[in-house]
Amino acid sequence: MSVQLRSALAELPAYAPGRNVPGAIKLASNELSFPPLPAVADAIAGAVADSSATAQSGVNRYPDNGAAALLQKLSEATGVPTGNLIAGCGSVALCQQLVQIVAGAEDALPQPDSPDPQLPEVVFGWRSFEAYPIVTQIAGATPVRVPLTADHQLDLDAMAQAVTPATRLIFLCSPNNPTGTALSAPAVEAFLDSVPSDVLVVLDEAYREFNRADNVPDGAALALARPNVVALRTLSKAYGLAGLRVGYAIAAPDVIAALSKVAIPFALNTLAQAAAVAALGQCDELQPRWDEVVAERKRVTDALLAQGYQVPPSQANFVWLPLEDDSARFSAHCEQAGVTVRGFSHANGGGVRVTIGRPDENDAFLTAAASFDRKER
Numbered sequence: 001m002s003v004q005l006r007s008a009l010a011e012l013p014a015y016a017p018g019r020n021v022p023g024a025i026k027l028a029s030n031e032l033s034f035p036p037l038p039a040v041a042d043a044i045a046g047a048v049a050d051s052s053a054t055a056q057s058g059v060n061r062y063p064d065n066g067a068a069a070l071l072q073k074l075s076e077a078t079g080v081p082t083g084n085l086i087a088g089c090g091s092v093a094l095c096q097q098l099v100q101i102v103a104g105a106e107d108a109l110p111q112p113d114s115p116d117p118q119l120p121e122v123v124f125g126w127r128s129f130e131a132y133p134i135v136t137q138i139a140g141a142t143p144v145r146v147p148l149t150a151d152h153q154l155d156l157d158a159m160a161q162a163v164t165p166a167t168r169l170i171f172l173c174s175p176n177n178p179t180g181t182a183l184s185a186p187a188v189e190a191f192l193d194s195v196p197s198d199v200l201v202v203l204d205e206a207y208r209e210f211n212r213a214d215n216v217p218d219g220a221a222l223a224l225a226r227p228n229v230v231a232l233r234t235l236s237k238a239y240g241l242a243g244l245r246v247g248y249a250i251a252a253p254d255v256i257a258a259l260s261k262v263a264i265p266f267a268l269n270t271l272a273q274a275a276a277v278a279a280l281g282q283c284d285e286l287q288p289r290w291d292e293v294v295a296e297r298k299r300v301t302d303a304l305l306a307q308g309y310q311v312p313p314s315q316a317n318f319v320w321l322p323l324e325d326d327s328a329r330f331s332a333h334c335e336q337a338g339v340t341v342r343g344f345s346h347a348n349g350g351g352v353r354v355t356i357g358r359p360d361e362n363d364a365f366l367t368a369a370a371s372f373d374r375k376e377r
């Protein structure tokens, strides 16, 4: 007899990461295509080596559960007090923790016309980050997907209208993964003014360092000013630490305390903490890398437009090709040409997301895109 699994899991897709194809150029997961900075590599090596009896940080010891040195460094880097900060095992873990602190099935609301209570709801644009519906369903809450506008932006009016008495959390992803479109500061402020102040609003700023729009919302300032706002950030993208899993949130102290309660103990490992502390001190070295990505984003966008593709303006380290039914065929074509990209072939909002890599990697992708069979596009 097989084990009785939770019935909710039957409906739950597993998270599908970008494919790693041996030998191919990987432009599928929005990573930074640069080697680690020497200071970061040294910090990791130092943390491995430091296993003396009095050492706090060797890999034979548990990591610092509160990540004190990292929070101190984040505080210096952001100007946010340590009491408003928490670090997690990637910002995806913090997404899960955020849903867990507000949306438990035990808080379902009785409904007048139905014997079934109304489960807590989590609202987000769609498409947006693939993990939002997954972490929502794991918590036993209902995902509410609000379609993007025709120009691939979050539809803030429709999202505000989707709020019900059961809404507990709203994810605003800006720049939005996978479409790259970004919200302006006034639009975010107006949205925050329009939703109930007991609903948690998470501004997911995973790609903020690549956003060169006027009027970029400042998640840190918003989270310090409004008790229901959380800014979510990661060192996986701009800081090039995707393999080490470090994210952080900025929020009111009561939200931070709740997030600590649902954290898996010691989830943020010693090497990740050491690398993150070192990387946060290297912004001067990292800035030219970010600038290259931004310049390459423009070059790739212009080249794709010239090839006849539709490309919404991106403020992230990737571009979006809304190829709908052709998405899977385009992705397979690129993979044949030695470049892995990320296809999303759902009926509602299918497309292909292509990470901006180094110039030669982007050239390989553009060559593949140019040879895609245009008749069927």
Ligand code: PMP
Residues within 6 Å of the ligand: 030, 089, 090, 091, 092, 093, 129, 173, 177, 204, 206, 233, 234, 235, 236, 242, 245, 246, 247
């Ligand atoms: N938020 C967004 C919008 C993302 O695109 C991602 C990664 N794809 C994450 C959060 C999670 O990143 P990580 O867990 O690596 O910090």
